[in-house]
Amino acid sequence: MFDNLRRLFAALSPSSRADEEVRPDGGVVSEESARQPDSGSDPGPVGRVTEALNSRFGSDFTESSVFWLLPFLLMALFVYGAIIWNLLISLTDYRGFANAPDYSNLDFEMYARALGDPGFIDAAINTFVLLIGFTGVTLVVGLVLAILIDRGIRFENSFRTIYLLPMSLSFVVTAQFWLWMYNYNNGIVNSVIGVFGLGPVSWLGNQAVVLPAIIFALMWQFSGYAMVVYLAGLRAIPSEHYEAAKVDGASTMKMYWRVIIPQLKGATISAAVVLMVFAMKAFDFLYSLVGGYRPPNGADILATKMVREAYANLNWAYGSAIAIVLFAMALSVIGPYLVYEYRRDNL
Amino acid sequence: MSDTESRTDGDAAVTARIRQNLEQTTVEDVGLYVVLLVMAAFYLVPIESGLVTSFKTGTAVIETAPFAPPGPSGFTLAKWQAAVDALLRGMGNSLLYAVPATVISAVVGSLMAYGLTIPNWKQAYKAPLLAIIIAGIFIPYQAVLVPLTQFWSQWVELTSLLSFVWALGIPNDYAGIIELIVTHVAYGIPMCTLLFRTYYTNLSEEMIESARLDGASLRRVYRRIVLPLSGPMFAVVLIYQFTQIWNDLLFTLVLVATESSPAAPVVLILAGLGSSLEGQDFALRMAGAFLAALPTLAVYIFFGDEFAEGVAA
Amino acid sequence: MATLELDSVTKVFQDGNDEIVAVDDVSASVDDGEFLVVVGPSGCGKSTMLRMIAGLESITSGTLSLADRVINDVKSQDRNIAMVFQSYALYPHMSVRENMSFGLEESTDIPDDEIQQMVSETGELLGISELLDRKPSELSGGQQQRVALGRAIVRDPEVFLMDEPLSNLDAKLRAQMRTELQRLQDDLGVTTIYVTHDQTEAMTMGDRIAILNDGRLQQISTPLECYHKPANKFVAGFLGEPSMNFFDVTLQDGVLRGDSFEYPISSDVQANLGDTTDLVLGIRPEDIELVESASGDHDFETVVDVIEPMGDENTVYLQFDPDAGEDAETLIASTDGFTRVPEGDEVIAQIPEDAIHIFDRATGDALHNRSLDDAETIDLE
Structure with a gap:
């Protein structure tokens, strides 16, 4: 990649400068012109552009662009180019087996259709419930685990490894496990509540409980992640704070509630953002649960509805419109987070 | 350097706390360990139950408790045999795109993070660029699916562009594998860049300046100073990326489409495994789930610390 | 020869809408082979001045020339200047030998065996021959300091820049290195600019000292002249x-x-x-x-x-x-x-x-x- 670029630069430079050394930085600096910069020698168009860019952006700008420009363009095309394109498609009426959307007639019909579609409203509400419920429950469980592990226990590493284990599994795999856990006749969940004389419950068949059941399963998978983030936050708190609280006569509960947890704000925010993103990607889990595009009744979320509308029903434009709504939801979480990080100089 | 220092500090604090605990073992401590063990059981039971079930015959699945091991009469390897038959092809396909995509995105992420961290250009321009890149981590992929389909089916038609490859007798479904590599690299770049960037900002600034003064160009600084020092971070990023790509279903679903395709990745086959008109064969499903999870489980067990570091970043 | 010349060199940092003048209109000429000590209270701009000479900071206005050649826009890597940092900045993954040969490999076309020869000679000169195959982490602070020095010396640059190189050593070693550095500089005859906040170093080491305050050059003269004939109350x-x-x-x-x-x-x-x-x-x-x-x-x-x-x-x-x-x-x-x-x-x-x-x-x-x-x-x- 570098060699090609160097050759490109060399080719673009005026041929009269062929005797000059081509620097590895891609710029052309002759000994002569470097010695007498004011002699009026023309650095060539490439040199001039390089100079102008460097003086605008900083001395290493052009030399460093070799490292990041191409990957950045690839990423920008696939992420931001695609989102803009998606927005455009959502304004068309593209559906069915046509090869490409017809961009000549753009309107907001698909968004109007979404607002009139009870399935969409349900999915939006479910997405919201999943987002809040899953994030909240997972953070609490993760925090408790982190505090327990941070109390100087033995076998700390083993416990941590076990708690984080589900995180290494794919949604597709954990969906199989929980399908079996929630099985009506032989599932462990029903055996456990049977001990208390409850159930059996059709966890995935009953609209009233299916969403909490899914939140519970997702919590199982990701609470280890929240724990790891909180653990890092706890480790950053100097042990003097624990000792000071103890000296001040605070009980253990009070100490955590009033001294330690308030200091975990940063950890909470970053963990919450990532968990919400996981929740929006819960598509894989729901798809694998049923092995198809239609999740259990009462558990349809925007992510699954979008894919179903586009790829099962071939309502491409409608799917795109739902995707834009989902993207807006994500943006409302991520935007403030990035601004927060930027303000704290973390970028 | 500073990393190890803080870790030893942490260890000292922890040992102090352990000592404190040993001196006064109380009911409270016993309670603590009981809670920890119950939680460990909570995380392990679904996995354990899946594992024992995968070795059970159809009758044993119904007759024995879901977490109990199969008796000698209920034990069978038939389900594993079936799972291997069904998934082995998919696992090969998954490796075919997961490995190159992982390696490429790690290398690209390292290069990009270097270009955006170490060279001397204005922070006022670097910061927004970084914000754009980092925001890319959090994009719900649904927002790019339809254009992605359009891109690969209408704009860059690998099935026709690479016709000379298919002429060699390779099924043209494998175009999907190449599409998956490019796609995963493109969407993996933000996370890889972020991970490497965090690492590179902690490198000694004076050391880099020293290398520049020693006459090394940016390229040489990367090659001779930064890259050799990136080893630990490469481990973290490779593990993270591999787990992500291996586990992803959405892109395979959209780009490869059918589980019957010769190029179908393992997740795609697994999602539909063991369900038929007669009902669900849970033993087969569990065996398949374990088989599919095997590479990521192995990575997790052998490189647990790097995995934890990757997800915590 | 390598005379270093600063002509009205100024550095302005932008901090939001504020402008901070770190180095204000400094003019000075450092003769070939001279040992100039730059001294001043912390925040006086002495390190910024050194970093501008190294090419690690851009020059806002004024000209910097080395051997009658303006080097304002020449990148650090092309300036043939060696710098010893306060933290030594050794490359942790390289042995002492590799640390010392790095600069020659990057900045010259000298064949490898000659480079090895030069590294060995410099190692002998500094008494670190037996350390050449160790990694920096296996060295004491004083030894690391010598390696950092050796890394600069072996390159035989036109100018040495030293940014408080002795401040991480204990008092006794510091006094010893002070003398040794002076002797080395005398022998090698390389133009040296040495930044410090320690006035003992300033008084004892330099041919001349330059005293900076608030980014302005207060006086540049021999140590005794600065002491006995100060240009102003600050000096x-x-x-x-x-x-x-x-x-x-x-x-x-x-x-x-x-x-x-x-x-x-x-x-x-x-x-x-x-x-x-x-x-x-x-x-x-x-x-x-x-x-x-x-x-x-x-x-x-x-x-x-x-x-x-x-x-x-x-x-x-x-x-x-x-x-x-x-x-x-x-x-x-x-x-x-x-x-x-x-x-x-x-x-x-x-x-x-x-x-x-x-x-x-x-x-x-x-x-x-x-x-x-x-x-x-x-x-x-």
């Missing part, structure tokens, strides 16, 4: 420990009138002052004599407030008027360690006229410096 106060005594005085009829005393000056001294009447009188502690009885109008009655015995000398805090309490003007004097002066005693402080400095109170400029007539042994040039 006078910065060099010397304990530092020079200053008193605000007003000139009236040939007499400097202060709050606590009156000091008559001769017409020779007065001739240097021009029309300025708002002045500052300066006297170094070691120039004050403590005597038994007043014998002239440059002798003042004082009371010993505090005495700090340092062993070889005593630092004596004297008060002109002990009844004034907190506001009493204090005079600091250094006496030799065997003089016993009990606290609370009255003593006569003699301020000899040939040792006084007089500064313009408004500008701080030195109007009159001490005479050196009786100091034949001092060679200011």
